[in-house]
Amino acid sequence: MPAKRDPLEVIATSPLARAVVSSPLGRSVAAKLGVSPAPELRRGRTLPAGPVVLAALHDGTLAARTLALLGIDTVAPVVDTPDARTVGESGRPVPPAYEGRIGALVLDLTALRVVEDLEYARGVLRPAVRALERSGRVVVVARAPESYDELEPRVLAQGLDGLNRTVAKELRGGATSNLVWVDPDTTPQALASTVRFLLEGRSAYVDGQSWRVAAAAVDDDVATAVRPYEGRIVAVTGAARGIGAAIARTLARDGATVVGIDVPASGEALATVVNEIHGTALQLDITLPDAGERIAAHVAERYGQEARLYAVVHNAGITRDRMLANLEEKGWAAVLQVNLAAQLRMNEALLDGRVGGLVDGGSIVGISSTSGIAGNKGQANYATSKAAIVGLVRAMAPRLASRGITVNAVGPGFIETEMTAAIPYLQRTIFQRSNSLSQGGKPVDVAETIAYLADPASAGVTGQVVRVCGQSLVGQ
């Protein structure tokens, strides 16, 4: 049933309003008001249309070897140096420029040592940001600050975080910038899934973020697989609709056999999703004390006693928004039970080595939220549960490292779902616009990021929280 439309929305989407926005004057006014049409983002397993520029500081070769492994051709960067500038008609110096649009800049700063090295980053970025195509990419690869013993590079590496976030904010037309922290012994095989994810449309709504790719053993064929989940069973909770359904579909596209889980009352929608992707449905209330055992039992029953879950995506979540002044124990407990306690219990059961449980070398992905990272008025229960997911990821990742199990989370910002469609127009528009990409994300953006995090090729990515928020102004 169509949601009741806000009068303001009716006006804003009227033919007259569209005509105004599409006229040159209207466009400039609209731009000033911040209501210009948002750029259409490149999505899916698609690389940028233009060339990928590879720029490496000093003798850094990690990015080059990674791109070579992925079979992605690169071109040399245009570097802005005083000598390279020409004098323009007005007599002012003109920086060197690319001949046409470029698709992406991959900037390898793993050899960063001293402050002066940063000049190379500026010199490469200046022409690149001017030439980047719509939905273009800046990917900065640098060593994680804590991987340095010496003071100066450690300090500088942290500085790159501010540089990356600023580049992300300055880029337009749906282009993004992200920073990948690596260890000294991170191999191209371990880095490949991350670089490809960032270059492809799958990372459309991931912007201004930084996360770590540690050293991990990844085979060449795993690193370059296009259907990485082939032959693997993945459980997705809350799979009946919205983001959960998108996760199930995306994982299935990448080869996964999906066990879709949702409350019995959502069984009809769940069956539709699961039949579409040839998975199996498990109608289950995840707050049951034995929910984890039931999931494992379903896996063993449907896929054989030797079958194990490769990954579990804890997507199911609820909100019971109330200002603290009005919040009673019931609404508080319900959110914490579904969003947090159930997840802890299920993990425990799935990790105890039982038949149908999580396999060593597998993956756990949770869903945090901008609300959890920044706090949100009226969401004390939700924010607590979602910040706790960050804690869960950080605490569990080292504990499960010896079993090769990765634990990560995504932090969605404003995602266009049935749930957010119910937010009043004006408020929704503010949410949609309060990020560097000037739009809300789509469920598939969250799904793609989860599929990347749980990818067997992302074995070096663990303990990370990757925000899918278009670089929301809210939070870090």
Added chain:
Amino acid sequence: MTDHTAVVVGGNRIPFARAHGAYSRASNVDMLTAALDGLAARFGLAGRRVGEVVGGAVFKHSRDFNLTREAVLGSSLDPHTPACDLQQACATGLEATIYVSNKIRLGQMVDGIAGGADSVSDSPMAISDGLRRALLAANAAKTVPARLAALASIRPGHLVPDPPGITEPRTGLSMGEHQALTTMRWGITRGEQDELALASHQNLARAWSEGFFDDLVTPYLGVTKDQGVRGDTTIEKLAALKAVFGRGEGATMTAGNSTGFFDGAAVTYLADADYAAEHHLPALARVVDAEVAAVDYTIGGEDLLLAPTYAIPRLLARNGLTWQDFDYYEIHEAFAATVLATLDALADETYCRERLGLPEALGEIDRGALNVNGSSLAAGHPFAATGGRIVSTLAKLLHQRGTVDGRPARGIVSICAAGGQGAVAILEAC
């Protein structure tokens, strides 16, 4: 030919909804398709070819001559899955189970789906015989005057549509009226009937709250639970209802202890035991044997709904079992009095000797083993869907119970049907 064992893998149904309510716009094809899709999702059957899907409906439109095949084509099953329509009034679902399990046991297929759907809301309505004959004659007429003459034979009375009835064509009595005669003959009291109805509601409500139906039911059109179940009903509330069938002292049958009109669909997935094991499909219960019987309710004046009393002893004898050898009794509650009369008849020396030709009565059974998770009085009774509901429910109950005294738990299903028929089947836990 090797021996094949047919097992119930699992089941699925949509919640049964009151007629003219949530499913009033849904056809039998829609509901059966939904039931199949829920089953496919549960067992990963989407895109897979199943041996055969067998089902039917009691209230059936003439256009639905291929109801089951149409449902298959609309479902997520591989369109190469064949289907067969079958009809035996309220025993349709159970007869479909017998059909599918027999084919599996004969090695003619490795798996199959049995079930049925019925909509009272979307029931067909026929035109009168007078109008139909006139129209057929007009259609066949070769000249305009002949055509006009044919049409001129239509009388105003012919224009009254002919709604589907549940009256027996040979007696003109409705099923409730027939049962009222039986109820009277066997002296079934109002109190007994109300108690059985109460137990049905309480048992079904408990089963729902325990999550028993989480893997047997898939919601449909926003309905997540059987609409008929009233866990909070009381013996006083049931006692306060007015009788709707029977006269005078015999007027003991109310809307509370008789099934009302419901819409719904149910299916059961059956497979060869070896095939199930090889394909990681659960085996809940083995289909042991089945028997169908009929009574002479027209000339002989027998009880219309007591045909199962004929089927049960024959089935027991063939399998070397006694009436007391079961851990679960699933006796379809068309009316509370039907169940009670069935039990009374089998415990009655005279009836068993004279009618059934047995040396003695079959005796009493443990009433605590009867319809333990509720039956049609609470769940509702969309005619052809009832068999699928009962078979899947019993199979799960048996599987949960496992063994009793070292032998597999055993259950019996009994369903009475219009036309004085009855189907009975034995299932054993796997």
